[in-house]
Amino acid sequence: MKTKAKLIAVIAGVALLAASGAGAAVWWMQSHRAAPAGDAKAEAPKEEVKPAPDYKYVTLDKVLVMLRGPNGSAVSHYMAVDIVFKTLPEHEKRTKEHLPLLRTVTVKALSVHTVESATAMSVEDFALLLNKAYQANYAAEHREPPFAEALIGKLIIE
Structure with missing residues (x-):
């Protein structure tokens, strides 16, 4: 026990x-x-997380661009693109006022492509190309663009 x-x-x-x-x-x-x-x-106070801005979206519809043939000649192929500009609400009016300029820059940037090069590009490639063209145009004028980013709304290569 x-x-x-x-x-x-x-x-x-x-x-x-x-x-x-x-x-x-x-x-x-x-x-x-x-x-x-x-x-x-x-x-130390905690860093406040700022909410994302409430963007407005301004569209530039039906930009038509004639595409070039393989040897640089004009052919009966074209590209139609709708572009959406992501902008802050206070810059919405200014973005709308700049649409004719933005249409011109778009046509200039896209008209150098042949049918083959255009069909080989993705939508992201076109968006990157256009954003670079817009940035270069505004930098040449020593102005800030009235939008944050250009997005492709529709892209048709015919």
Whole structure:
């Protein structure tokens, strides 16, 4: 009977030791998770996340461009593209006023392509090409574009 009592006492001691070790581990994890009151990181205000601006979208519909043949001659193939300009609400009116200029820059940038080169390009390639052309035009005039980005709304190569 004495051996049973010793065995129960040893098991109870091991359980008590394990429980106190677990409690100490939890306490240590909690104290290191929260920053101390004097820590510089705790005193610095959290950086506010600004919501994305509420963009307006201005469309430039039906820009038609004649494509060139393989030797540079005019052929009966054309490209029709609808472009959407992503702009801030306060620049929407200015973007609409610039649509004739943007149409001209679009035709100039796209008219150098042959049928083969145009069909080989993706929509993303055309958007990148047009955005570069718009940026270059506004940089040459020393002005900021009234839009953030030009997107392709529709692209037809016929």
